[in-house]
Amino acid sequence: MDRPAETDPRPVAARADLEGEPEAGAGETLLSRTLRANSLWIFLVLVVLVLGFSVARPQAFLSPFNIQSIFTNAATLLVVSVGMTYVIVSAGIDLSVGSVLVFSGVVAAKTMTGIGGQDSGWGPIVIGLVVGLLGGLAWGITNGILVAKAHIPPLIVTLGTLGMALGSAQIITGGTDVRNVPVQLTAVLGQGRLLGVIPWLVVIAVVVTIVGGLVLATTRFGRYTYAIGSNTEAARRAGIAVDRHLLKVYALSGLLAGLAGDLSLAYFTTTTIGGHTTDNLSAIAAVVLGGTSLFGGVGTMFGTVVGVFIPAVLGSGFVIIGVQPFWQSVAVGAVLVAAVFVDQWRRRARENR
Amino acid sequence: MVEALLEARNVVKQYGTVRALQGTDFSAYAGTVTALIGDNGAGKSTLVKCLSGVAMPDGGEIFLDGQRILLDSPTSAQRLGIETVYQDLALAYDLDAAANLYLGRELRRPGLLGMLGVLDKAAMRNGGAGALANLGVRLPAADAPVGSLSGGQRQSIAVARAVAWASRVIFMDEPTAALGVVQRERVLEVIRRVRDSGVAVVLISHNMPEVLAVADRIEVLRLGRRVARFAAGDVDVEDLVGAMTGALEASALGANDVEANDVEAGAQTGGEGNTNGGNGR
Ligand SMILES: Nc1ncnc2c1ncn2[C@@H]1O[C@H](COP(=O)(O)OP(=O)(O)OP(=O)(O)O)[C@@H](O)[C@H]1O
Ligand SMILES: [Mg+2]
Numbered sequence: 001m002d003r004p005a006e007t008d009p010r011p012v013a014a015r016a017d018l019e020g021e022p023e024a025g026a027g028e029t030l031l032s033r034t035l036r037a038n039s040l041w042i043f044l045v046l047v048v049l050v051l052g053f054s055v056a057r058p059q060a061f062l063s064p065f066n067i068q069s070i071f072t073n074a075a076t077l078l079v080v081s082v083g084m085t086y087v088i089v090s091a092g093i094d095l096s097v098g099s100v101l102v103f104s105g106v107v108a109a110k111t112m113t114g115i116g117g118q119d120s121g122w123g124p125i126v127i128g129l130v131v132g133l134l135g136g137l138a139w140g141i142t143n144g145i146l147v148a149k150a151h152i153p154p155l156i157v158t159l160g161t162l163g164m165a166l167g168s169a170q171i172i173t174g175g176t177d178v179r180n181v182p183v184q185l186t187a188v189l190g191q192g193r194l195l196g197v198i199p200w201l202v203v204i205a206v207v208v209t210i211v212g213g214l215v216l217a218t219t220r221f222g223r224y225t226y227a228i229g230s231n232t233e234a235a236r237r238a239g240i241a242v243d244r245h246l247l248k249v250y251a252l253s254g255l256l257a258g259l260a261g262d263l264s265l266a267y268f269t270t271t272t273i274g275g276h277t278t279d280n281l282s283a284i285a286a287v288v289l290g291g292t293s294l295f296g297g298v299g300t301m302f303g304t305v306v307g308v309f310i311p312a313v314l315g316s317g318f319v320i321i322g323v324q325p326f327w328q329s330v331a332v333g334a335v336l337v338a339a340v341f342v343d344q345w346r347r348r349a350r351e352n353r
Numbered sequence: 354m355v356e357a358l359l360e361a362r363n364v365v366k367q368y369g370t371v372r373a374l375q376g377t378d379f380s381a382y383a384g385t386v387t388a389l390i391g392d393n394g395a396g397k398s399t400l401v402k403c404l405s406g407v408a409m410p411d412g413g414e415i416f417l418d419g420q421r422i423l424l425d426s427p428t429s430a431q432r433l434g435i436e437t438v439y440q441d442l443a444l445a446y447d448l449d450a451a452a453n454l455y456l457g458r459e460l461r462r463p464g465l466l467g468m469l470g471v472l473d474k475a476a477m478r479n480g481g482a483g484a485l486a487n488l489g490v491r492l493p494a495a496d497a498p499v500g501s502l503s504g505g506q507r508q509s510i511a512v513a514r515a516v517a518w519a520s521r522v523i524f525m526d527e528p529t530a531a532l533g534v535v536q537r538e539r540v541l542e543v544i545r546r547v548r549d550s551g552v553a554v555v556l557i558s559h560n561m562p563e564v565l566a567v568a569d570r571i572e573v574l575r576l577g578r579r580v581a582r583f584a585a586g587d588v589d590v591e592d593l594v595g596a597m598t599g600a601l602e603a604s605a606l607g608a609n610d611v612e613a614n615d616v617e618a619g620a621q622t623g624g625e626g627n628t629n630g631g632n633g634r
Contacts, residue, residue, distance in 0.1 A: 219470035220459050223448075227456055230445035237407055237443045238457030239428040297447030 042289055042339065043306045046313065053317035060320045068199065072267070074312040075205035076101070076260040077282055078305065082212040083253030084283040085304045087154075089216070090249050091229040091296025092147060095158040097257040098279030099165035100139045104261025105271045106169040108132030109178035118180045125185050132262045133255060139165050140254015144247035154250075162280070169273060177271045190266035201263050208256065213301030225249060229296025282311070285336050293343050310335065356419060358383040358553045359404065359435070359522050364413030366399050366577075373399040375577035376413065381522060381553040386544060388564040388585075389557045391574035392597050397557045398440050400574065401524045405437040406430035417521070431457075434521030438528045440557075442511040446500030450492055451481030453499055454514045484513045489539045504531040512540055522553045529563065541567045561590045573597055 053061040060066060080097045087094045108128040116124025139161055146157040194203050216222035224245050227235040236242045264272060288294060289310060290303025315328040357380035366374040373396045381387045391397050402408035404415065406424040415422055417433055424430050430437075444453050455477045461467035478495055485492065490509040492502065499507055508531045515523050525544070529537045544567055548554045558564050564571060565585060573581040573596040581596040594600075 215470075218472060218474075220461065220472055221470055223452065223459060223472060226448060227445040227452075230447035231443070234443040234445050235456070237405075237427045237437075237439065239426070239431055240457050297445065 042291060042303065042310070042335075045335065046306050046310050049310065049313050049317065053313065053320065056317075057320050061317060066316060066320070068202075070309070070312050070316050071202045071205075072199050073315075074308050075199075075201040076264050076267070077279065077286065077312075078205045078308045079208050079256050079260040079263065080279060081283045081286045081304050081308050082209055082301065083256035084287045085212070085290075085292055085299060085301055086216065086225055086249045087253050088284070088287050088292050088294060089229045089296060089299045090225050090246060091232070092154040092246070092249070093158060093284065093294075094143065094250065094253045095155065095280045096139060096143060096161040096165055097253060097260075097283055098276035099162045099169070100136050100254055100257040101261040101264060101279060102271065102273050102276050103139065103165040103169040104132040104136040104258035105265040106172050106178060106261075106273070107135040108262055108265055109181050109271050110172060112182050112185065113178060113180055116182055118182055120182045120184070122184065125182050128182075128185075129262045132265070133258045136258015136261060137251060137255045140251040140257070141247065143254060144250030147250055148243040148246035166273075169271075173271065173273065175273070177273055179270045181265060181269055185266050186269040188266075189263070190269065201267055204259075204263065208259070209301060209305060212256075213305075216301055221245075221248075226297055229298075231297070285332060286311070288343075289332075289336055289339050291339070291343070294340065295343075298343075355382055357381065357416070358418060360416040361400070361404060362414045362416070364400065364403055364415070365411045366396075366403055366408060367411050368399075373577055374403065374410070374413075377574060377577060377579045379404070379572060379579060381555050382570070383521075383553050384548055384551045385569045386548050386554045386556055386567055388568035388571045389555055389574060390559070390561075390564060390571060390593060390597060395574040395597070396577040397574055398526055399577075401437060401439075401526050401555070401557065404430075404522075405435055405524055407437075407439075428457075431518070434519060435524070436515040436519035436522070437524040438508075438511045438515045438526055440526040442507055444499045444507060444511060447498050449496045449498055450485060450502075450510050451477045451495065453510055454481040454484055454517060456514075458518070484517045485510070487516070488513050488543060489536070505533060505536055508532060509536060509540070512543065516543055516547055519547065519552055522555065523547060524555045524557070526557045527559065528556070529558065529560065537563070561593055564593070565590065575599055 080101065084094055084097065108131055110128075111131040112120060112124050112128035115127065143154070143157055143161055146152050146160075147154045189200050192200050194200060216225065224235065224240050227238070227240060228242055228245060232242055264276075268275075286307035287299070287304050288307070290300065290305070290307030292299025292303060311328060311332045314331055315325055318325045318327055359379075359381045361377065361379040363376045363378065364374050365372070365376050377396065377400060379389070379400060389397050389400070399408065403410045404424065406427040406429050409425060415424060417435075422429075422433065424433075424435075445456060448456070451474075460473040460476050460480070462471045462473045467473070482495065488509050490506060490513065492506060499510060502510070508528060512525065512528050515525065529540050532540060541563065544554055544556060548569075556564070556568060565588075568585045571583040571585055571588065571593065572579055573583075573593065575597060580599075583592065583596075
């Protein structure tokens with residue numbers, strides 16, 4: 001480090017005083033953060049929902065099959081939402097994730113079928129998966145360059161790439177889904193289970209979420225994301241390379257959308273070109289529902305997980321108790337509006353001090 | 354004669370059609386508090402931004418230690434030991450005090466975790482507490498987001514941050530504007546302490562008694578130009594007001610004269626011999 005030692009702002013006394021109890025301090029911080037971050041309340045909503053459905057239909061709702069299908073259905077959205085959390089914490093938005101997901105699935109499928117065919121071994125499959133990831137990364141980098149370097153508002157940039165990525169996917173496939181994806185892929189990644197119990201899709205989504213959450217909460221990369229979302233100019237003046245960081249954030253979102261494309265391909269055994277038009281809104285809703293502020297600077301990965309599972313639990317629960325599943329959209333929409341209202345109200349209260 | 358540690362010559366900065374700085378000079382000296390004063394809109398904050406790498410001047414030269422320097426980013430200023438308390442504070446309001454104090458210079462955990470970018474939050478919290486204690490700031494909770502603090506507390510955090518990192522020059526753009534009496538005294542005390550450690554302190558303030566209390570020398574900006582320089586001992590509030598409003602310039606000085614004076618007499622001049630008669634305000 002290039003700072004001179006004599007101006008180190010850590011007086012010895014202060015350090016010695018506090019060094020003994022970092023654990024207690026950290027725990028307190030986590031609790032009060034969670035309370036402030038608004039995600040506790042939404043977590044309670046999720047708990048109440050789960051309890052409610054469990055009491056109403058314990059056999060059906062708590063069956064291993066149902067629990068597993070809730071998690072599996074949520075897996076791809078969770079992966080996309082992890083990237084979206086970074087984007088929104090940085091005070092941006094990424095509308096392109098659904099299209100990028102489709103694009104990645106298409107290029108992955110085309111690669112696999114092109115070089116391996118339906119009975120291909122793992123070589124072509126892995127290459128295809130990597131191509132899918134790279135496709136997502138490329139769109140993410142495109143978004144990042146346009147947002148960070150060309151200074152075009154992210155809403156417009158990602159609206160543009162939404163159209164371009166989806167259009168490209170349709171051009172590549174002629175508009176019809178690629179169906180003859182390798183059997184190995186769907187059998188292992190799509191339907192397979194770790195130790196015969198946990199679906200691989202869920203394992204991957206959980207790992208991505210945990211790593212994404214840790215990076216956001218504990219690393220410098222995460223800290224810069226919060227700082228930029230909180231006050232871009234302050235971050236710049238503090239010497240943070242804001243443009244480069246934003247580029248990375250959008251690249252990450254694209255990469256994870258690419259991963260979700262791979263997962264979706266493996267799970268559905270087809271590219272589902274028409275099936276992801278509202279993924280972007282679902283991810284944004286999940287992130288915001290989880291207490292992340294659309295104004296940036298505030299948010300947790302824990303909240304995002306809760307935000308992903310509220311619609312998932314509602315959807316599953318409504319089916320089980322015999323309510324039309326369309327009510328899920330109504331309920332999620334209402335909760336979303338309420339969550340944003342509370343966030344704005346809290347901000348205004350703070351700014352008026 | 355002592356040479357200026359930081360010197361700006363003929364700096365020009367234009368915002369659209371607004372000529373915020375019209376070729377101004379400025380100098381600050383090691384171990385000296387230089388007050389930079391002037392009316393609202395005189396260009397003080399713009400000059401500070403030009404000298405801390407936030408804004409690129411459209412013309413002029415900047416010297417540190419007699420060497421010409423290029424301040425093309427805040428980082429390049431920081432590397433040279435130049436720190437700034439901005440008028441708008443430049444704090445990340447959603448982060449806590451320690452995070453703001455270490456913003457852009459986060460401490461990382463030792464070993465592998467640190468290489469992975471994991472922050473040493475405990476060390477930063479402790480260091481931050483120490484830096485704030487130096488200023489006598491007490492916060493309701495160490496992890497409260499800065500945005501939830503009072504205006505004065507925020508200002509103290511911005512001051513603490515700049516003081517903690519400055520090794521050569523520190524700009525303070527109205528650092529006491531939101532402070533109560535006790536905190537203000539604390540900040541002035543810190544300013545003196547920082548000065549005594551050899552740092553060049555540049556204080557911007559509209560509070561003339563405060564300026565006279567803490568400054569060793571005073572430079573006056575008017576309409577984007579330096580119009581006068583004083584040694585603090587030689588002036589009273591009326592002289593300063595006269596120089597800021599132009600009454601004094603009209604009666605006695607004239608911008609060109611000032612520059613001529615500056616060159617021959619350096620830091621300790623302003624042509625004050627003429628001033629008292631001219632501006633009976
Ligand atoms: N970013 C900007 N865009 C356009 N004009 C600007 C900008 N910053 C400053 N100005 C203009 O430059 C001039 C000088 O402004 P500056 O903020 O430097 O004044 P100041 O001396 O700091 O005033 P105050 O005492 O009110 O803080 C003003 O006329 C202002 O309107
Ligand atoms: Mg100003």
